[in-house]
Amino acid sequence: WLLEPAWAMAAVIIVHVWKNIGYAVVIYLAGLQAIPRQLYEAALVDGANAYARFRYVTLPGLSPVLFFLMVTTVLAGFQSFDIIHVMTEGGPVHATTTLIFYMYEEGFNATNVGRAAVAAVVLFAAMLLFTLVQMRYNERNVNYQ
Structure with missing residues (x-):
């Protein structure tokens, strides 16, 4: 199934996860x-059930962790090279070729070092844009107590 273009990227994603x-x-x-x-x-004294404790205590307490993991996981996905190189070397019909590959x-x-340098700048810009958007979006949702 690594030779099928439709399934090659799914296999790479599963291994990356x-x-x-x-x-x-x-x-x-x-x-x-x-x-x-x-x-x-x-929360128990106030009569909160399990869902309310999760929604109003656990999730706000984990919001910095969720934000950190979301950003680092997506950035690691942008930089995924080793798994693709070992498993498919770009995949059948370039199905698993990412920007880093x-x-x-x-x-x-x-x-062709010029194209590689341009791709590196594009990757940097995409990662920076993603991080800035996430920081702006999560600025009001992340609680640092």
């Missing part, structure tokens, strides 16, 4: 441990 899930779980657990138990106890192909295999 599997590779990075451990990091995300450790960060989530650290974020959960940082939420004070007194907030949960106060295109930079490698142009810079080292085709010795």
Whole structure:
């Protein structure tokens, strides 16, 4: 199924998620441990059910962690090279060629350093734009207590 253009990118995404899930779980657990138990106890005293405790205590407490993981995970996805190179080398009919893999192909295999440099600038601009949009959007939703 790595030879099918329709399934090659799905296989790469599955491996990429599997590779990075451990990091995300450790960060989530650290974020959960940082939420004070007194907030949960106060919610219980106020009569909050499990959903209300999750919605009004856990999610706001995890908002910095969620923001951090969202940005770092997407940026890691932009920079995914090793999995693509090992699994498909760009894939059948370039189905798994990403911008970072295109930079490698142009810079080292085709010795077209100019195109690779332009692709690097485009990648930098896309990553910067994504990060700035996320920071602006999440500015009012992330609670740093």
